[in-house]
Amino acid sequence: MNELKVTFYLKKKETRADGTVPVLGRIRIGTSMVQFSAKVYIQEKLWDVKSGRVKGKSKAALNANAELDKLCVAIHSAYKDLQLKSDNVLAVDVKNAFQGIASEQDTLVKHYELLNEKFYKKVGVNRSIDTYKRYCVALNHLKNFLQKKYKVRDMAFQSLNPTFVKAFDLYLRADLKMTCNTIVNIMARLHLVIKSAMDNGLIKQDPFMDYKYLTEPLVAKCLSEKEFNLILTTPLPKDNMNLVRDVFIFSCMTGLAFSDLRNLTPKNIKQAEDGVWWIHTARKKTGTPCHIPLMELPLQLIKKYCGISDKGRLFPMLSCSKTNINLKKIAKHCEIKRCLTFHCGRHINSSYSLKTRNLQRLSA
Numbered sequence: 001m002n003e004l005k006v007t008f009y010l011k012k013k014e015t016r017a018d019g020t021v022p023v024l025g026r027i028r029i030g031t032s033m034v035q036f037s038a039k040v041y042i043q044e045k046l047w048d049v050k051s052g053r054v055k056g057k058s059k060a061a062l063n064a065n066a067e068l069d070k071l072c073v074a075i076h077s078a079y080k081d082l083q084l085k086s087d088n089v090l091a092v093d094v095k096n097a098f099q100g101i102a103s104e105q106d107t108l109v110k111h112y113e114l115l116n117e118k119f120y121k122k123v124g125v126n127r128s129i130d131t132y133k134r135y136c137v138a139l140n141h142l143k144n145f146l147q148k149k150y151k152v153r154d155m156a157f158q159s160l161n162p163t164f165v166k167a168f169d170l171y172l173r174a175d176l177k178m179t180c181n182t183i184v185n186i187m188a189r190l191h192l193v194i195k196s197a198m199d200n201g202l203i204k205q206d207p208f209m210d211y212k213y214l215t216e217p218l219v220a221k222c223l224s225e226k227e228f229n230l231i232l233t234t235p236l237p238k239d240n241m242n243l244v245r246d247v248f249i250f251s252c253m254t255g256l257a258f259s260d261l262r263n264l265t266p267k268n269i270k271q272a273e274d275g276v277w278w279i280h281t282a283r284k285k286t287g288t289p290c291h292i293p294l295m296e297l298p299l300q301l302i303k304k305y306c307g308i309s310d311k312g313r314l315f316p317m318l319s320c321s322k323t324n325i326n327l328k329k330i331a332k333h334c335e336i337k338r339c340l341t342f343h344c345g346r347h348i349n350s351s352y353s354l355k356t357r358n359l360q361r362l363s364a
Contacts, residue, residue, distance in 0.1 A: 002030035004079045004094070006072050008052040010044060019043060023068070027075060032091040036099070038071055040064050074098045081158040084204065097156045109146070109154040111202065112139050112193045128285065130259065138186045145171045157203040160194070165207045180216040187213065223344055228252065230334040240318065241333070244326040247315050250301050251345035254292050258323070258342045259284045264314040269294075269302065 005028040010021050020041040027034050042064050046054050053068060054061040078097035082089045116135050123129050145168050146152050155164075165187075172178045172186060191211075197203045223231075232249060236242050251261055260283055268281045277299055279292040294302075302314060309316040317323065324341050331340035338344075 004029050004076065006075050008038060008068055009049070010042075010047050012044060015044075016041065023047075023064070025068075025071060025075075027091040027094050029079075029089060029091045029094065034091040034095045036095050038068060040067050071098075078156075078158065085158070097158055099152065107154040107156055108160065108193070108197075109139070109143060111157075111197055112142065112190075115193055115196060134185070135189060138189045141172065141176070141186060142168070142190065148175075157194075157197050160203065160207045162207050162210050165190075165211050169211070180214050184213050184215055187211070223252070227334075227336050227338070230336060231330060234330075234334045236330065236333060240322075241326050241330055243316065244318065244323050245330055246301050246304070247317055247323070248327060248330075248342060248345050250298050250315070251342065253295060253298050254279060255346050256281075256290075256292070257283070257285070257346060258320050260290070261315070262313065262317050265312055266306075266314065268314070 007026045007028075008023055009026065011024050012021055015021050021044050023038040023040040023042060025036045025038045027036070042054050042060070046056060046061060048055045054064045075094055075098050079089060079094045082093055082097055086093075116132070116139060119127060119135060120132050123132050143153070146155055149167060149171065168190070169183060169187060172183045178186075191208050194203065194206065194208065198206060231245060236245060247261065250256075251258070254261075256264075256279070260281060263284065264279065264281060268279055269277060270280055271277050277294040279290065279294060282289050305315050318326070320342065327340045327342060330336075331338060
């Protein structure tokens, strides 16, 4: 078995303005050899050629030597992991492994992208485009984390360990200030990617083995009668806020989710033999048929926006994110002290019944 040798030397021809020179590393395994940047800069006069380290006990010397020692440990660890997978390990393989830039089929981001592409092919068959978009957002968070924490665009599977998983969790929790349940969704998707890699023999040990998902109990987002009436009757200063309020009220009174309401067209509105108007549609998420009777206020809202949408839809709706932004502005304007989102419209408190005079009134 070929012995692994790691040495460091100065690249004297690239002296920087402050007089320091870069330290380069060399990995040698048998006849294979590769160089790499240690990303350490020191004064040439402080370098000890024989030991391949910085002389002295100054803070700069101690920090530089600590970084070089850390690199040595990472390189030997990567070599040991690679030996478990192959008997013929080259110097370049070790370099790529400890830097997190392995071959395409052995890297985290590449495999994640591959699984997302496979998922996209199922969109419209048995998967939702919104779920695909969430997976893409989760991948972007992972890419940003790798760049910030490790200064790399990708990472080899053999470099993953429980410390990596905990660091990513901390990044989502502390740096991005995400809620527990959002973190659970992103970490669970990453775990699926790693499980897929394990099934394909790209990684042997699950780095999630000691990881615990922290969740928060879901609190019902029911609107009270007072809150609903405030939203319904309070004059609003901007057209976008009025549009969002009208669509939100329509959702409150029909129970339709944002994606289902956005897809409504005049063809979904039918009148029964008894004169009652109905919405006939199917849930986008589950495909379950929905048949919803329309009261006077929803009918007035339909007439109000009839023919305005340029896509043949019932309402000229904003995007979900912009809708929720406007709902928060509406809540603030109405002095409602809650985080108002479109989803709240589907959870009207059933302990009260709306008065007929309120249902007949259209806000200005």
